[in-house]
Amino acid sequence: GQQVMQIPQYQHVQEGEDFTTYCNSSTTLSNIQWYKQRPGGHPVFLIQLVKSGEVKKQKRLTFQFGEAKKNSSLHITATQTTDVGTYFCAGGIQGAQKLVFGQGTRLTINP
């Protein structure tokens, strides 16, 4: 079935370092969404990318959607302790309202 692979599973950085998580799909996606889940919390929507090659920025966060609409990345510049959490990508399936979630990347930060 449809699979969305996300790497790395864990990432530990020093505060101020950059962080990137990558997402790859076995098939072409209609869109890619990114969610953040704080420890003990629930996933919260960050952004949706729809167009091939799209790049969007939210302050220190940069999101990219690949040209083939099969991969995506989230890059955080100069991490802060408030960035701690698990980041999930979720691929939209063509013709359906379902999302397939990646396994998530858990980010921890040394202050």
Place this chain on the structure above:
Amino acid sequence: IAGITQAPTSQILAAGRRMTLRCTQDMRHNAMYWYRQDLGLGLRLIHYSNTAGTTGKGEVPDGYSVSRANTDDFPLTLASAVPSQTSVYFCASSDLYGNEQFFGPGTRLTVL
């Protein structure tokens, strides 16, 4: 109510017992979803509903059933719970076009 609510917050259940997890949204969203979250496996879709009166199977539907009698409520039932159903369960909803999903606070279920 603001957003999505789930009940109970947590539950310990004996194997073989029947259990219904409740989910209610007040955003008039057409689509609703049930996920389970297990360490290292991310969020896996159990069942979904695109609109009241319709439901569909997700990635891991076995052992679970759902109903969608109205727009607001989407209960998830475990007919006969097994230990492998120990997990955190999240309900979510979205608009008709599959945009942003809003998640409930989750239910932590332990089956012994």
